[in-house]
Every structure is written in C-alpha cells, then in structure tokens.
Amino acid sequence: MYGAVIHAPGDVRYEEREDPAILEPTDAVVRTVAACVCGSDLWRYRGISPVPKPTPIGHEYCGVVEAVGDAVTSVKVGDFVVGGFLYSDNTCPVCRKGAHANCQHGGGYAGCQADRIRVPQADGTLVATPEMPADDLIPSILALSDVMCTGWHAAVSAGVGPGKSVAVVGDGAVGLCAVLAAVQLGAETVIAMSRHDSRQKVATEFGATHIIAERGEDGIAKIRELTEGIGADCVLECVGTQDARLQAVGCVRDGGNIGLVGVPHGELPVDKLFWRNVGIKGGPAHCREYLPQLLELVLARKINPGLVFDLELPLSEIAEAYAAMDERRAIKSLVRP
Ligand SMILES: [Zn+2]
Numbered sequence: 485m486y487g488a489v490i491h492a493p494g495d496v497r498y499e500e501r502e503d504p505a506i507l508e509p510t511d512a513v514v515r516t517v518a519a520c521v522c523g524s525d526l527w528r529y530r531g532i533s534p535v536p537k538p539t540p541i542g543h544e545y546c547g548v549v550e551a552v553g554d555a556v557t558s559v560k561v562g563d564f565v566v567g568g569f570l571y572s573d574n575t576c577p578v579c580r581k582g583a584h585a586n587c588q589h590g591g592g593y594a595g596c597q598a599d600r601i602r603v604p605q606a607d608g609t610l611v612a613t614p615e616m617p618a619d620d621l622i623p624s625i626l627a628l629s630d631v632m633c634t635g636w637h638a639a640v641s642a643g644v645g646p647g648k649s650v651a652v653v654g655d656g657a658v659g660l661c662a663v664l665a666a667v668q669l670g671a672e673t674v675i676a677m678s679r680h681d682s683r684q685k686v687a688t689e690f691g692a693t694h695i696i697a698e699r700g701e702d703g704i705a706k707i708r709e710l711t712e713g714i715g716a717d718c719v720l721e722c723v724g725t726q727d728a729r730l731q732a733v734g735c736v737r738d739g740g741n742i743g744l745v746g747v748p749h750g751e752l753p754v755d756k757l758f759w760r761n762v763g764i765k766g767g768p769a770h771c772r773e774y775l776p777q778l779l780e781l782v783l784a785r786k787i788n789p790g791l792v793f794d795l796e797l798p799l800s801e802i803a804e805a806y807a808a809m810d811e812r813r814a815i816k817s818l819v820r821p
Contacts, residue, residue: 485500485501485502485503485504485598485599485600486498486499486500486501486598486599486799486800486821487499487501487540487542487595487597487598487599487799488540488541488542488595488597488598488799488802489501489538489539489540489541489595490525490528490529490535490538490539490541491535491538492535493528493529493530493531493535494529494530494531494810496529496541496802496803496806497802497803498799498800498801498802498803501540501595501598503600504600504601504602505602506551506552506553506602507602508553508604509553509554509555509556510553510555510556510573510604510605510606510607511552511553511556511602511603511604511606512549512550512551512552512553512556512559512565512602512603512606512610513549513550513551513552513600513601513602513603514545514547514548514549514550514565514567514600514601514603514610515547515548515549515550515599515600515821516545516546516547516596516598516599516600516601516799516821517546517547517548517564517622517820517821518545518546518547518622518623518626518818518819518820519542519544519545519596519597519598519626519799519818519819519820519821520542520544520597520626520629520793520805520816520817520818520819521542521597521802521805521806521809521816521817521819522542522543522544522569522630522631523656523657523658523809523816524747525541525542525543525806526806526809526810527747527749528541529806529810530810532749539594539595540594540595540597540598541594541595541597542593542595542596542597542598543569543570543592543593543594543596543629543630544569544596544626544629544630544631545566545567545596545601545626545629546564546565546566546567546622546625546626546628546629547564547565547601548562548563548564548565549561549562549563549565549606549610549612550600552606553606555607556606556607557607558606558607558610558612559606559607559610559612563610563612563613564612564613564615564616564617565610565611565612565613566610566611566613566625566626566628566629566775566779567603567609567610567611567629567771567772567775568584568585568609568628568629568630568633568769568771568772568775569592569593569629569630569768569769569771570584570585570587570590570591570592570593570768570771571587571590571591571592571593571603571604571605571608571609572584572585572587572589572590572605572608572609572772573587573588573589573590573605573607573608574587574605574607574608574609574772575608576588576589579608579772582770582773583770583773584608584770584771584772584773585767585768585769585770585771587605587608589605590605591604597799597802597819598799598821599799599821608772609772611772611775611776611779613625613779613783614783617783621782621783621785621790622790623790623791623793623796623818624782624787624788624789624790625779625782625790626790626793626818627657627661627789627790627792627793628771628774628775628778628779628782628789629771630658630769630771631657631658631661631789631792631816632661632664632665632778632787632789633769633770633771633774633775633778634658634661634662634722634745634768634769634771635658635659635660635661635662635663635664635665635720635722635745635789636661636662636665636769636774636778637743637745637766637767637768637769637770637774638652638658638662638665638720638721638722638743638744638745638766639662639665639666639669639671639718639720639743640665640669640743640774641741641743641744641745641765641766641767642718642719642720642741642742642743642763642765642766643717643718643741643743643763644665644666644669644670644671644718644720644743645669645670645671646669646670646671646672647670647671647672648666648670648671648672648673648717648718649671649672649673649675649710649711649716649717649718650666650671650673650674650675650716650717650718650719650720651675651677651696651707651715651716651718651719651720651732651735651736652666652674652675652676652677652687652692652719652720652722653677653719653720653721653722653723653728653731653732653735654677654720654721654722654723654728654746655676655677655678655679655680655683655684655687656683656722656723656815656816657792657793657815657816658722658745658746659676659677659678659720659722659723660676660683660686660687660690660791660792660815661690661789661792662720662722662743662745663676663687663690663691663692664690664691664787664789666718666720667690667691667692668781668787671718672693673693673694673710673711673716674691674692674693674694675692675693675694675695675696675707675710675716676688676692676694676695676696677695677696677697677698677699677703677731677735678695678696678697679697679699680812682794682815683815684697686791686792686815689791690791694710699727699731700731700734701734703731703734703735704731704734704735707735711737714737714738715734715735715736715737715738715740716735716736716737716740717737717740717741718736718740718741718742718743719732719735719736719740719741719742719743720732720742720743720745721742721743721744721745721746721766722745722746723746724746724747724748724749724750725746725749725750726749726750726751727750728746728750729744729746729748729750729751729752730750730753732744733752733753733756733757733762736760736762738760738761738762739760739761739762740762740763741762741763741764741765742757742762742763742764742765742766743765743766744764744765744766744767745766745767745768745769752764792815792816793815793816793817793818794814794815794816795808795809795813795814795815795816795817795818796817796818796819796820797817797818797819797820798819798820798821799819799820799821801819802819805817805819
C-alpha cells in the first residue's frame with residue numbers, strides 16, 4: 485500500500501509502505517476512505533518540531549473496516565467507521581470518566597494518511613455509522629476525527645453554555661470548529677478573530693455573531709466593546725503559539741475561563757491569571773467521548789464541520805496538500821486514496 489512519510493521539514497512523500505496487519509486481538513484494519521492534514525502536522529513540516537527520521541504521518545481518518553481481531557465485538561468487516569486521533573479502550577477508569585484522551589491503555593497513531601490503517605483498541609476507539617454514509621457527508625464525518633472534536637473540547641473546557649460570550653482565538657480549522665461548537669452549545673455572543681476572508685466566511689456560516697480582524701491590544705479593545713468592557717466569559721485558544729496564548733489571556737474577562745486546545749508552544753502567565761480568577765482547562769480532545777453525539781448531529785445534517793475542507797486531492801498528491809496548508813492557500817486539505 486501507499487501512504488505519506490515525512491522525511492524532513494518541507495518534505496512529505498507519497499511512498500510504498502508496509503500493509504498494516506492485525507497484531508493484537510483488539511485491532512482492526514481500516515481501508516481509508518478519506519484522511520486529512522492537521523495543523524499540528526505542520527509543526528514538523530515547518531521544522532518547529534523535530535523530524536529525527538522518516539516517519540509515517542497523519543492521525544485523522546474515516547473508512548471501512550477490512551479486518552478485525554478475535555476480541556473485537558463492536559465493529560465488523562464492512563462497517564463505515566470514524567475514530568479520533570488517539571486510540572482508547574473506552575473501559576478503563578479514566579475512560580469511564582469521559583477523559584478518553586488520557587486512557588490508561590491508549591496512545592497515538594503514526595501514519596493515517598495512507599491507504600490502510602491499523603487501529604489499536606478498535607472497540608474503544610471506532611464508532612460505526614448505522615449505514616454507508618452519503619458521499620457528501622464524508623468531509624464532515626472526517627472532521628470528527630480531530631478538528632471538530634478539538635473545537636468542541638475547547639468550548640466544553642471553557643464552560644461554554646447558554647448566554648455566554650465567547651471569543652475564539654485562531655481561524656484555522658480547529659478555531660472555526662470551535663465557533664461551531666460554541667454556537668451549538670448555546671453561546672449568545674460568538675466572536676471569531678480572523679483576518680482572512682475565506683475563513684471569516686466559514687465562521688459566519690458556522691454562526692459567529694461577530695468577526696474581529698484586529699489582533700493584539702486592538703483585538704482586545706474590540707472584544708471589550710462587545711462585552712460590556714470586561715472581556716469574554718470564555719476564550720477558546722486554538723493555535724498554541726505564544727502570541728495566541730497571550731491574546732487569549734488579554735481577551736478573557738476576570739473570573740472567566742480559557743479553553744486551551746492549541747498544542748502549547750509558549751508560556752502562559754499562570755500567576756497573573758491566579759489574581760484574575762481566570763480558569764484554564766484543556767488539552768488533547770476526548771474524541772471518543774464526543775464522537776457519538778457529534779456523529780449523530782452530522783448524520784442528521786444539523787452541523788457541517790466539513791466546510792473547513794477547502795481543498796481535496798488524491799492521496800498521491802499529499803505533498804501539495806501540505807504545501808497548500810503551509811502557504812495558507814487552503815484552510816485544511818482532504819485527501820482520498
Ligand atoms: Zn481507557
């Protein structure tokens with residue numbers, strides 16, 4: 485089979501790779517229907533995170549089950565499935581609390597941008613659709629593998645609910661999904677911070693009530709204008725850079741909450757936040773916890789997070805899928821084998 489391998493910053497190749505096999509009785513092998521490139525894949529592509537050796541890459545997928553181990557009971561060959569970017573057993577004490585990203589028997593993938601994927605802990609990771617989904621739903625189902633669950637996690641972590649004012653820092657796919665999540669969770673004011681026309685359009689389509697193009701102090705001033713001068717109840721930080729984290733700190737009101745889902749690449753002034761009574765929560769999303777509910781919303785066509793994909797390419801053009809995102813010609817690239 486073929487799949488993506490990152491060799492060095494800026495160098496992702498479509499290469500022949502070993503076919504995945506059932507190694508544990510709890511495994512499944514999934515034939516990929518669609519996969520995509522994540523903003524967090526770009527950390528390595530841009531040389532910000534190291535690439536010590538050629539490594540299969542990708543952690544978002546949906547597809548059809550091709551084989552299962554003897555212990556797998558909840559999915560069967562032929563099922564259409566989606567799984568989160570981390571696998572989990574869905575049975576350990578941590579999973580039973582809904583914190584699947586921190587499963588005691590969980591872990592991550594390397595190499596989901598590929599024809600086939602080995603999924604460990606298939607029962608605790610994959611969720612099957614009741615029937616083969618319509619083709620136009622594939623992007624939205626794929627979005628549940630990471631970005632939509634991550635946006636949702638930002639909103640849940642920041643305590644978004646009815647009547648709240650929410651500011652979203654970051655207009656990448658996760659930030660846009662965080663806008664959609666905040667709207668779904670009943671927020672009254674949802675402010676997307678975005679300078680890019682195409683991304684502003686998606687944010688508006690997702691239900692953002694306001695768009696703010698300014699950043700830094702000007703951005704903070706604009707947020708305050710919309711929030712009785714105090715800042716937003718909930719700020720969803722969906723980037724992870726130092727600038728974005730400080731933007732979130734500046735936009736939140738005293739006594740408010742910051743939901744953090746951007747992979748951290750900078751400090752947070754925790755001591756300062758203490759005196760302001762600001763809550764901080766977040767981390768990798770508990771996809772398996774959110775998947776059933778969000779999949780239901782997608783299949784009922786109540787949410788369409790697949791709008792974040794504005795480029796679709798064959799898997800063989802994975803190098804271009806990365807380049808387009810890196811150069812901001814695309815919000816998010818979807819690839820099909
Ligand atoms: Zn677990």
